[in-house]
Amino acid sequence: MTDTDTRATEPLGPPPTSRFGSAISHVVTDLGKNGIFIALIVVVVLFTILTDGILLRPQNISNLIVQNGYILILAIGMVLVIVAGHIDLSVGSVAAFVGAVSGVFAVQWGLPWWLAIILSLLVGALVGAWQGFWIAYVGIPAFIVTLAGMLIFRGLALAVLGNANIGSFPAEYRSLGNGYLTNLFGEFEIDPFTIGIGIIAAILIVVQQVRTRSGRQKYGQDVEPVGWFAIKLVLIVVALGFFTYALAVFKGIPITLIILGVLVIVYSIVSNRSVFGRHIFAIGGNRHAAELSGVKTRQVDFWLFVNMGFLAALAGLVFTARLNLAGPKAGDGFELEAISAAFIGGAAVAGGVGTIGGAIIGGLIIGVLNNGMSILGIGIEWQQAVKGLVLLFAVAFDVFNKRRSGGR
Template sequence: MTKTVPQTEEITPAPGAAQQDKERAKGGGLLGLVTANLRTSGIYIAFVAIVALFAVLTGGDSLSPDNLTNMVLQYSYILVLAIGMVIVIIAGHIDLSVGSVVALTGAVSAVLVIQQGMPYWVGIVAALAVGIAVGAWHGLWVAYVGIPAFIVTLAGMLLFRGLTLQVLDNVSLSPFPREYGRIATGFLNGLLGGYGYDAFTLLIGAVAVAGYAVSGWRARTARIRYDQPVESLDLFLLKVVAVGVVVMAFAWQLAHSRGLPIVLIVLAVLVLVYGLVTTRTVFGRQVYAIGGNLPAAMLSGVKVKKVNFWIFVNMGFLAAIAGIIYSSRMNGAQPAAGEMFELDAIAAAFIGGAAVTGGVGTVVGAMVGGLIMAVMTNGMQLMGIEQQVQMVVKGLVLLLAVAFDVYNKRRAGASR
């Protein structure tokens, strides 16, 4: 006797949260893209909102050509420090000494150039050498002796502040030669015509937008080739247009002031180089591996001590660049230079999306975090808000950024 087996409908299990995010992102919807990349998208949304808020509160003064130029000059050294700090934080460390290193490198340069009468480039080379030596000192204790970076750099903060006072003999030195001062206060405006704006600045802005579009298109094509999720073509074009509008509006304002700041070119080069280092090199992947899962990185053959050593050497190098820029802008060296710079750099990294536990963060995110701090500080200064209130606001913003990171981790853990 033949038994008839009833046909059953095939049941497909419901995709998990991560798979749903991937499918929404692959579908190209704006909501899906934001959901899948909340951490990255949120910081850009916050930045635009803060810029718009202070533009309204200051009656548009915060977006004036002269104010934007001054903001670039005033906060460039903090952004340089943020590049190095985010790499340190990604690896699961912290550096509390960068403000003191900024002061020491500027002091060494001032003594050689101002006091000893040497050429300005000698001061630059000496400052870079001191910064690299300081980074190697920290890297030796952290990587090879095994002392936590918090303790090593806390000691370094005191040690190098004391050396700064010793080098300067507790007095300020000024002024630097004109060539040295142009590092932080010089401008490129070679095509300044009779129309009231600098065409060279607009040309550089257009080249930057074109480079961003080409780079984004190549990255999108590569992801499609490997069958990875991407946003829709319409959304990609919208993103390129939005970035282009923002960049060209910024270039337009700079072109109506004094032209393209030299320090902005230095900063752009550093962002491009370190963006590639952290995303396209073996060293960058090893930094993320160490911060994300140290035991797994060690088992994978990553030379943890060597990588940690060079992380701090790099931080010292960037602190020296920041010291050169700061002393150039101040046209001299002061014993109290660089105070609280380490906190601004750390805040920029965390606000930009770096994780407290390491393994997460980007150079671009740190730049946006630094710009948020710069816009807030500059806007509150234009509004005449007292210094103590500014410190309270910045402290609350940092706390909320870290709380957002903790919330994301708990949410991700609950969804597994």
């Protein structure tokens, strides 16, 4: 045998294709990757038509954000938990518990609103640490630990409330759920402050996109064709403009949206660019390989649940603030909506795959379905059934897609 002479040395370049062909293939793969985004647009268009445009009225758009804010906050934490191969069934109960505790702090004890909020978030983190301890260090499956947590913290919420509601929260606290940033420059029909924020946001998005693209080009990475890139930017800016206008003519920017915006930016960076975030994905993709690459899997699992507890607390505060009431039924079913949002948004059941953006869009799809069906006067029974089907089909579509591209 003369194996020595036959070893391949030339690297395989990309197969040559025409520029037009590659542009088309770029658009197609982009559309494939953003299937969930297209699904959102389809749902929005569908319900806009069915509701004769009510869905896209300024007030309704603003409501959509405020009504779904707490689910979206939970979805951000949940998608990370799912990426690491876990699940958290307790978030609804934890939100209720923290809501109740915050009532004790802010109303019964009369602590300053900011201290009440900080202490409540701390309680959430401690709850997360409790669950993280059992999952990461004792090795009990997250499903069991958080199922127990679902019962434990629902029970504690009831105990804290002592069979009564706590209401009449301070105004600053309430603004977490139904406050608006508006009229900072006096009263106008179209709020200039909101418009200004919208313009700044648009500029930042465009600058960031262009910088990312040129950075990639500098490093010789494959980038999408200029034309398609520009079209996408224009679409984003138009959508943002419409959204900003809607907020500006209604009440301005909801505080909930600001919280959400900060969370999305921070957690997108954490999941993509921080070592912690990379470790989450590595664990979800192959726990053994991650361990053998020096990832401290237990620590990552632990902090992941601390983080989930913190976000569940935040969601509980926003919800309580919105209702101006800490009640025993708060947070009922939140966990299922948050989990659905993550899976509709493309997270893999086996872990290792999922994005913050996807989870947000998944949550918005559920929100638009809820909102649209309510406007149409469809009963809660059918709303449930439709949401169940959407979850099933979304995941089935994902599985089908993977099987086709994976060849298995």
